[in-house]
Every structure is written in C-alpha cells, then in structure tokens.
Amino acid sequence: MTGAAGLEIRGLRVGFPGGLEAVRGVDLSLARGEVLGVVGESGSGKSLTWLAAMGLAPRGARVEGSVRLMGEELIGAPRARLRELRGNRIAMIFQDPLSALNPVLTVGTQIAEAIRLHNPDLGGREVRERVRELLDRVAVPQAARRAGQYPHEFSGGMRQRVMIAMAIANDPDILIADEPTTALDVTVQAQVLEVFERLRAELGIGIALVTHDLGVVAGRADRVAVMYGGRVVEEAGVDALFASPQHPYTRGLIGSLPTVAGAGGRLTAIPGAPPSLAARPPGCSFAPRCPIAEARCQAEDPVLMPAGDGRRAACHFAGARPAAPAATGPARAPVSGEPVLSVRGLVKDYRMDGGLLPPVLGGAGAARLRAVAGVDLDLAAGETLGLVGESGCGKSTLGRCILGLVAPTAGSVRLRGTELAGLTRAQMRPWRRHLQIVFQDPYASLHPRMRVGEIIAEPMRLLLGRAPSAAQVAVLLERVRLEPAFARRYPHELSGGQRQRVGIARALAVDPDVLVLDEPVSALDVSIQAGVLNLLADLQAELGLAYLFIAHDLAVVRHVSHRVAVMYAGRIVESGPAEALHTAPRHPYTQALLAAAPVPDPPAERRRRRQLPEGEPPDLLAAPRGCAFRARCWRASDRCGAELPALRAVDGGHAVACHHPEPVAATAPAGA
Amino acid sequence: MAEAVRIRPGLPGWLTPPVAVGLAVVAFWVAAALTADLWGLADPLRMVARRLQPPSGAHWLGTDALGRDVLSRTLHGARISLTIAAVVVAAAVSLGAALGAIAGFVGGWVDGLVMRLVDVTLAFPPVLLAMAVAATLGPGLENAVVALVAVWWPVYARLMRAQVLEVRTREHVEAAIACGAGPMRLLTRHILPLCWTPVLINATMDVGQVILLAAALSFIGLGATPPTPEWGAMISEGATQFYSWWIAFGPGFAILTVVLGFNFLGDGLRDFLDTRSAR
Numbered sequence: 005m006t007g008a009a010g011l012e013i014r015g016l017r018v019g020f021p022g023g024l025e026a027v028r029g030v031d032l033s034l035a036r037g038e039v040l041g042v043v044g045e046s047g048s049g050k051s052l053t054w055l056a057a058m059g060l061a062p063r064g065a066r067v068e069g070s071v072r073l074m075g076e077e078l079i080g081a082p083r084a085r086l087r088e089l090r091g092n093r094i095a096m097i098f099q100d101p102l103s104a105l106n107p108v109l110t111v112g113t114q115i116a117e118a119i120r121l122h123n124p125d126l127g128g129r130e131v132r133e134r135v136r137e138l139l140d141r142v143a144v145p146q147a148a149r150r151a152g153q154y155p156h157e158f159s160g161g162m163r164q165r166v167m168i169a170m171a172i173a174n175d176p177d178i179l180i181a182d183e184p185t186t187a188l189d190v191t192v193q194a195q196v197l198e199v200f201e202r203l204r205a206e207l208g209i210g211i212a213l214v215t216h217d218l219g220v221v222a223g224r225a226d227r228v229a230v231m232y233g234g235r236v237v238e239e240a241g242v243d244a245l246f247a248s249p250q251h252p253y254t255r256g257l258i259g260s261l262p263t264v265a266g267a268g269g270r271l272t273a274i275p276g277a278p279p280s281l282a283a284r285p286p287g288c289s290f291a292p293r294c295p296i297a298e299a300r301c302q303a304e305d306p307v308l309m310p311a312g313d314g315r316r317a318a319c320h321f322a323g324a325r326p327a328a329p330a331a332t333g334p335a336r337a338p339v340s341g342e343p344v345l346s347v348r349g350l351v352k353d354y355r356m357d358g359g360l361l362p363p364v365l366g367g368a369g370a371a372r373l374r375a376v377a378g379v380d381l382d383l384a385a386g387e388t389l390g391l392v393g394e395s396g397c398g399k400s401t402l403g404r405c406i407l408g409l410v411a412p413t414a415g416s417v418r419l420r421g422t423e424l425a426g427l428t429r430a431q432m433r434p435w436r437r438h439l440q441i442v443f444q445d446p447y448a449s450l451h452p453r454m455r456v457g458e459i460i461a462e463p464m465r466l467l468l469g470r471a472p473s474a475a476q477v478a479v480l481l482e483r484v485r486l487e488p489a490f491a492r493r494y495p496h497e498l499s500g501g502q503r504q505r506v507g508i509a510r511a512l513a514v515d516p517d518v519l520v521l522d523e524p525v526s527a528l529d530v531s532i533q534a535g536v537l538n539l540l541a542d543l544q545a546e547l548g549l550a551y552l553f554i555a556h557d558l559a560v561v562r563h564v565s566h567r568v569a570v571m572y573a574g575r576i577v578e579s580g581p582a583e584a585l586h587t588a589p590r591h592p593y594t595q596a597l598l599a600a601a602p603v604p605d606p607p608a609e610r611r612r613r614r615q616l617p618e619g620e621p622p623d624l625l626a627a628p629r630g631c632a633f634r635a636r637c638w639r640a641s642d643r644c645g646a647e648l649p650a651l652r653a654v655d656g657g658h659a660v661a662c663h664h665p666e667p668v669a670a671t672a673p674a675g676a
Numbered sequence: 677m678a679e680a681v682r683i684r685p686g687l688p689g690w691l692t693p694p695v696a697v698g699l700a701v702v703a704f705w706v707a708a709a710l711t712a713d714l715w716g717l718a719d720p721l722r723m724v725a726r727r728l729q730p731p732s733g734a735h736w737l738g739t740d741a742l743g744r745d746v747l748s749r750t751l752h753g754a755r756i757s758l759t760i761a762a763v764v765v766a767a768a769v770s771l772g773a774a775l776g777a778i779a780g781f782v783g784g785w786v787d788g789l790v791m792r793l794v795d796v797t798l799a800f801p802p803v804l805l806a807m808a809v810a811a812t813l814g815p816g817l818e819n820a821v822v823a824l825v826a827v828w829w830p831v832y833a834r835l836m837r838a839q840v841l842e843v844r845t846r847e848h849v850e851a852a853i854a855c856g857a858g859p860m861r862l863l864t865r866h867i868l869p870l871c872w873t874p875v876l877i878n879a880t881m882d883v884g885q886v887i888l889l890a891a892a893l894s895f896i897g898l899g900a901t902p903p904t905p906e907w908g909a910m911i912s913e914g915a916t917q918f919y920s921w922w923i924a925f926g927p928g929f930a931i932l933t934v935v936l937g938f939n940f941l942g943d944g945l946r947d948f949l950d951t952r953s954a955r
Contacts, residue, residue: 436856449850451848451866
C-alpha cells in the first residue's frame with residue numbers, strides 16, 4: 005500500500021451551495037491489485053466521494069482536498085489532463101448498464117471507441133482484436149459475434165460485463181465500481197463479481213467496490229471502509245471488520261443483516277434514519293441513532309483515529325463495548341393448521357403483441373407469455389410462506405393474481421374456502437378486507453397528494469364503510485411504531501422506512517387475515533430494513549397474520565419464513581420448511597441461489613465452493629420444452645429436455661420438481 | 677416522482693426574470709381589463725377627436741379612421757380578448773380533459789371513438805378549422821368562442837389521456853384497488869389529481885395562442901363585429917390605413933406582449949411544477 009502505486013484521497017470535501025457538505029474530509033487509499041470495499045447507506049456520500057475523485061462531481065459542487073493517482077494530483081488538474089486520465093488510468097462503472105450504453109451503436113463499436121479515444125493511432129484490425137480480447141476477459145461468450153450486437157440484445161448481466169470491458173479497455177490502474185451488481189439477480193451478481201476477481205488477479209487493477217451490501221464486500225474486498233454522514237467512520241481489513249467492528253454503526257449494520265446461515269430471532273435494528281444533508285447533528289453524525297452515545301458525542305465530532313492492526317475508527321468509544329453476539333436461532337418451525345389461503349393450479353398468461361406487422365409480412369405475431377405456470381400454495385394463519393425467485397420468475401404476478409389485482413387465466417384461489425379467482429372487481433370487494441398487500445416501492449405506492457392519515461383511512465372508508473376517527477388512525481400508526489403526528493404529513497416528508505410503515509398500517513387498517521408482502525424491504529437501506537422486518541414479525545405474533553412474503557433475497561426470506569417456496573420461470577421448483585430448504589436443498593436452482601447469495605462472513609465466504617449456474621433466467625416467450633432450468637443446469641440429462649419434472653415430496657413437507665434431486669454437500673451454507 | 681410537487685408561494689426559486697416579466701405583463705393586462713373604465717380615458721366607442729390623428733399628449737396612441745381614441749380602445753380590448761381567451765381555454769380544458777380522462781380510463785371502443793375524433797379534428801390546420809366553424813355559424817364573438825373551443829379541445833383530450841394512462845399504472849393506484857376503491861373513486865381521487873400538471877402548463881401557454889387566433893378571426897371579419905374594440909378587428913381597420921401606423925400599433929403591441937407574457941408564465945410554471953423537465 006505505498007501511496008504512489010495507486011489512488012490516495014486525503015481530506016476530500018465536497019460541498020454544495022447553501023453550506024451543505026456531502027463529503028466531509030475523507031481519507032482513503034487504494035493500491036493496485038487491491039479491492040477496497042466502500043460500504044454505506046444512501047446519502048452517506050460514498051458515490052460522491054469517488055465521482056469527485058475522478059473530477060466528475062456535479063456542477064456547482066465545491067471540491068477540496070487532495071486526490072493523487074500514482075502520485076499525480078487530480079484536484080485542480082486541468083480538464084484536458086483529467087480527460088486523458090479518465091478511461092485510461094482510472095475508470096468507473098455504474099449501477100445501471102442500460103442507460104450508460106448507446107442503444108443505436110453496436111457493443112463492439114462502443115468498446116472500440118473507448119480504446120480509440122486514448123489510442124488514436126491503433127489500426128482497425130488491432131482495435132477489433134482488442135475488443136474481442138476484452139469481451140473474452142469479462143467472460144462474454146462468443147465474443148466475436150456478440151461484438152456486432154446492440155445493447156438491447158444483451159441481458160442485464162451481459163451489459164454490465166460490456167461496461168466493465170469498456171472501463172478496462174486501456175488497462176487502468178484503478179477501477180471504481182459504483183453499485184455494479186445492485187440491479188442484477190443474485191446468480192448473475194455472483195458471475196459479475198467473479199469477473200472483478202479475475203481483473204484483480206490477472207491485470208492487477210485496484211478496485212473500489214462501492215456498495216450498500218455488506219455481503220458483497222465480505223467475499224471480495226481486502227479492506228473495507230464504512231461511510232456514514234459524509235465521512236469514513238471505520239476502516240479495517242475485511243476479516244477484522246466483520247469479526248470485531250469498532251464503530252457502533254458498523255456493529256449495527258452487521259447486526260441488522262439477516263443471514264442465510266443463521267435465522268430466526270430479532271435483528272438488531274438501528275433506530276432512526278440516516279441524517280439528511282441539511283439537518284446534520286452538530287457532533288457525531290451517528291450520535292442520535294447510537295446506542296452508546298454520551299454527551300460528548302453530541303458536542304464533538306470524533307476524528308478517524310488508528311485503532312490498532314492498521315485499522316481506523318471515528319468514535320469516541322471505539323471498540324469500547326464488544327459486539328453483542330448476533331441474535332440467531334433456529335429457523336422458524338412450520339406452523340400447522342387449516343390453510344386460510346389455498347391456491348391451486350394458478351396460471352397467468354399475457355398476450356404479447358408482435359409489433360406492427362402481421363406474421364405474413366414478417367411480424368412476430370401475438371405470442372403468449374406464461375408468467376405463472378400452474379402454482380399450488382397453502383398458507384395457514386400465523387404462518388409466513390417465503391416466495392423466492394429472481395426477477396421475471398412470476399412471483400410478483402402470482403401475488404397480484406391472489407389479490408385479484410391481475411385476473412388469473414386459470415386456477416383457483418380460495419380464501420377460507422371461498423373461491424376468489426374469476427370474481428370481478430366489484431364481487432371481489434367484500435373479500436378485500438381479509439386480503440391486503442404491501443408493495444415494494446414505498447415511494448410509488450403511496451398517493452403523493454394525500455396525507456398519511458387519509459391514506460390509512462382509505463381502506464376503512466371503502467371496505468368497512470366508515471371513516472376512522474383520528475384516534476383510530478393514531479392507534480394504527482402506533483401499531484407500526486409511528487407517532488400520531490405523522491397523520492398530518494405528506495408521504496414526501498417521510499423517509500423510506502417510515503413510508504413503508506405507512507404502507508403496512510394501511511394494509512392492517514381493515515384487520516386482514518392474509519398479507520401479501522411484495523418485496524417489502526428490498527427498496528430500503530440495510531439499517532432500516534431490520535426495523536421493518538422486526539415490525540412484521542411482531543405484528544404477526546400480535547395479530548396472527550398469515551404472510552405471503554415475496555422476495556429475491558434468500559437471507560431475508562430465511563429469516564422471516566416458516567416455509568419457503570422457490571420459483572423459477574413461473575413454476576415452484578422446490579418448497580419446504582425454511583430450515584430444510586436452506587440446509588439440504590435438493591433442486592439445483594435452489595442450490596445455485598444459496599451458493600450465489602453473498603454471506604457477510606469473510607472467512608466462510610472465501611471457503612465456499614461455488615457451483616454457479618451459467619447464463620441468466622430464461623426468456624419466457626421462448627419457453628423450452630421440459631425443465632426450464634435445464635439450459636443452466638449442471639445435472640441436466642436427456643430426460644430433463646423431454647419431460648417436465650413434477651413437484652414431488654422428498655420428505656416431511658419438502659417437495660422438489662427435479663429429475664435429479666441430489667443433495668450437494670458443497671452448497672451447504674457456510675459456517676453452519 | 678420521488679418528491680411530490682406542491683405549490684409553495686413565496687419561494688424565491690421559481691421567480692426567474694422571464695417569469696417576473698410574464699407575471700408583470702399579464703398582471704398589467706388583467707388590471708387593464710378590469711379597470712379600463714376608471715382610467716379617465718375617452719369612450720372607446722365614440723368619436724372624440726379628429727380622425728387619423730397621430731399620437732399626441734391628448735391621445736397617446738392617436739385616433740383611428742373614425743376619430744376614436746386608440747389607447748382607450750386598446751385597453752378596453754383587453755377585456756374582450758382576455759375574456760375570450762379565458763372562456764375558450766376553460767371550455768376546451770373541461771371538454772377535452774373530461775373526454776381524454778374517460779378515454780384513457782375506460783379504454784376499449786370508447787377510447788377508440790374519442791381518439792379518432794381527436795385525430796380527425798387535429799388533421800385540419802387550426803386556423804382553417806376555426807374559420808370554417810366560425811363562417812358556418814356566422815360572425816360574432818360567441819360564435820368565435822365556439823369555433824376556438826372546437827379547435828382546442830383535442831389537444832387537452834390527448835394530453836389528459838396520456839396522463840391518465842401513465843398514472844393509472846402507478847403502484848398507488850394498485851394499492852387503492854386493493855383498498856377497495858371503485859372506478860369512480862379511482863379516477864377522481866387517485867388518478868386525476870396527479871394528471872393536472874401538464875394540462876395546467878399547456879393551458880397557460882395556450883391563453884396567448886387563443887388570443888392570437890381570436891384576433892386572427894376578427895381580423896378577417898369572423899370574430900368581433902365592428903364597433904367592438906377587439907384587437908384583431910382594430911388591426912384589421914388599421915391595415916387599411918397605410919400611413920397611420922399608430923392605429924394597428926396599439927392592439928398589435930398588446931397582442932405581442934400578452935402572448936409573450938403567457939408564454940413566459942407557462943415556461944415558469946413548467947419549471948416549477950414539472951420535476952421531469954431539466955433544471
């Protein structure tokens with residue numbers, strides 16, 4: 005870690021007009037061949053730090069401090085020089101690969117442009133050769149052919165690889181990856197992270213992995229810097245950080261993570277929400293949320309001090325209290341009892357228009373997309389059924405079909421024995437008070453011009469025929485741990501976590517039996533997520549609610565669920581008790597999901613052997629015969645191509661839809 | 677749409693120079709329309725001096741071919757032009773937005789019917805269509821208003837339909853369905869309140885355009901009938917007097933400033949209300 009051989013950030017500050025400081029004195033270093041994880045929640049300044057370091061801070065921002073790349077000062081350097089360095093010695097990739105690629109140029113042309121910008125003398129053949137080599141390096145199969153394709157012909161994971169190929173086109177010393185895998189499915193994320201691993205090992209590139217996900221960092225980083233309120237609050241080697249976090253915020257973050265390995269029990273949620281730029285507390289930014297804060301913390305902002313073993317922490321009481329043992333216990337045992345909700349053979353087809361031309365003239369014609377292809381589910385009172393799958397597997401459509409928000413094509417949905425499928429919206433109405441939903445996006449799912457009180461009152465007014473009193477609204481807010489005063493606020497005055505609580509309060513207003521939770525925490529920051537998960541667990545215990553918990557995050561699902569069902573291409577491929585599914589998965593897809601899910605435990609993460617599926621989730625329009633997973637499956641046989649495997653019980657409530665349901669020891673959760 | 681848009685008057689951020697100019701100009705003409713009688717000017721309909729007098733201390737903008745005071749007629753003309761514009765825009769917005777909202781929300785053949793009607797109407801050049809309608813109904817201010825509404829409603833129908841189609845797919849609408857909201861409540865409470873922004877912006881900008889087209893109709897004799905002090909009609913009168921530039925100058929300048937004023941105001945309104953536009 006010699007300063008000259010990489011990137012050195014010293015005292016970096018980024019301010020905006022009006023005295024707002026988004027980055028407040030950041031010291032970081034990144035050597036070649038090293039992976040630095042930078043972890044923080046939204047608004048922590050983690051992205052802005054790196055944008056400013058590259059001279060890409062937004063207009064109007066004031067940047068101070070020093071950023072040295074291989075010893076050369078970048079702050080205040082002429083723009084022409086910065087342009088020369090960017091994409092050449094230092095490169096950056098972003099979260100959304102689609103918006104960063106030009107849709108009307110082939111991928112090869114765009115990579116070639118990145119090369120030519122810094123090597124104008126290179127001949128056409130050399131450039132083409134280099135493009136192919138780059139695509140090979142980021143593991144894009146059939147590089148020569150794919151270079152001639154357009155971005156829309158690439159899947160999300162492949163597009164991100166193209167972005168990486170462009171970033172490394174000129175062998176940079178430093179690559180900054182800002183949430184590079186956040187928009188990707190977990191199996192694809194694992195594949196892309198493998199690419200980073202190879203870049204570091206083969207090219208010696210220093211990588212800054214900026215993310216909100218501690219699990220991603222645990223397996224890939226050498227050192228980790230935790231940012232909060234525009235500063236680095238702790239920095240340490242990855243093992244040391246996870247083993248003995250010194251800063252209470254780091255401790256809180258790690259404690260708030262549900263893990264695949266350990267489940268049950270309560271998460272240690274961090275109270276409150278990250279500070280806004282305009283209202284930063286005077287002393288330590290974290291003091292208002294800190295369990296060990298004292299008077300001194302409110303008055304004096306702690307500086308980042310060495311805390312032994314090359315680690316640093318910015319806390320007056322760094323390491324003073326050892327981390328409480330993570331609250332883990334056995335997974336929640338299945339609940340027995342009559343099902344309140346049972347779904348049988350549910351199918352949802354969408355008709356896709358084939359464009360303007362009829363098939364005779366070369367148009368695609370109308371095609372059928374089977375989003376849900378025959379699903380059976382049972383849900384008992386007080387039980388949580390976790391429904392896991394990657395994007396496009398039909399899990400959200402299934403949830404909406406159950407609620408009648410989307411009309412199912414075939415199948416049955418019974419609520420306490422009453423058939424709901426096929427009811428019109430008006431006929432469905434009396435049943436809605438028993439069946440409610442919480443949506444993924446707490447920003448979109450609340451009416452922006454209604455006050456919180458009105459939003460919560462809406463279902464009671466409509467379904468129970470009476471508007472609730474202010475006191476009743478207050479009770480509902482109380483139930484989701486919000487103060488009664490929130491009733492008068494508008495959604496935009498609330499933080500993400502608070503909004504999601506309002507969404508939950510609205511669903512609870514009519515005392516439902518069943519709650520469909522459609523990715524209820526995936527849009528929330530980690531520290532906020534834990535609080536909402538705890539709240540959901542409490543509410544279930546208090547009210548005996550049945551949850552259908554839809555999520556893509558296995559760790560979250562394991563934490564909250566009694567039973568889990570794994571969905572792939574519209575079908576349930578494996579279902580069973582949460583414990584059994586996680587310790588002894590039988591379907592190769594479940595095994596792959598478990599293998600790909602990052603675990604916030606560095607040594608375990610490194611020990612794991614990964615059996616990752618190739619490719620990405622299938623295009624449902626071109627549904628293959630037989631098992632939908634077989635193209636990605638390492639156990640696939642001829643039989644899988646000919647015959648669709650049915651869901652068959654393997655033991656006590658554990659069922660698998662696979663012709664080769666072998667347990668695989670190597671994919672057992674690490675550290676178990 | 678992360679942040680909801682709320683009007684917070686008094687916030688200095690929205691008061692850019694063009695907006696301030698637009699506001700001042702529009703305020704002036706509205707005030708003129710309301711108080712033209714109180715300015716102690718000559719009667720706009722009576723001959724008060726010798727005909728075709730150039731601007732002077734007594735008649736700041738001179739007199740026209742019948743010896744009427746041009747300044748007085750211009751200020752009184754604001755009353756007519758602004759009233760026409762307000763009535764036309766209000767009627768076109770009501771009609772267009774209602775049809776557009778129904779088309780977007782109900783869909784199916786209703787949508788097809790309304791939108792084909794829109795397409796047909798928009799297929800005609802606006803001036804031609806207005807002329808045709810006005811000529812059919814005969815000259816007169818009321819008929820000009822009807823003609824102008826016939827030209828303008830499809831714009832709002834289209835705008836409203838597009839908005840409704842977009843807003844109805846938002847998650848909070850789905851949430852309202854899950855809460856048991858029926859179609860009427862969905863439309864009026866959960867969809868329409870979020871559709872008004874572009875309609876409002878467009879309506880503001882259109883006030884100027886309506887004044888312009890109304891004046892054009894009057895200019896060719898299809899709008900206001902002779903003694904009425906209407907800007908278009910006045911310009912038309914002035915056009916026949918080649919050497920008396922001041923007759924057309926007053927109403928011409930009035931139209932120019934009013935149209936400009938409403939455009940500035942509309943731009944400002946868009947910057948303020950529409951978070952999607954670049955700022």
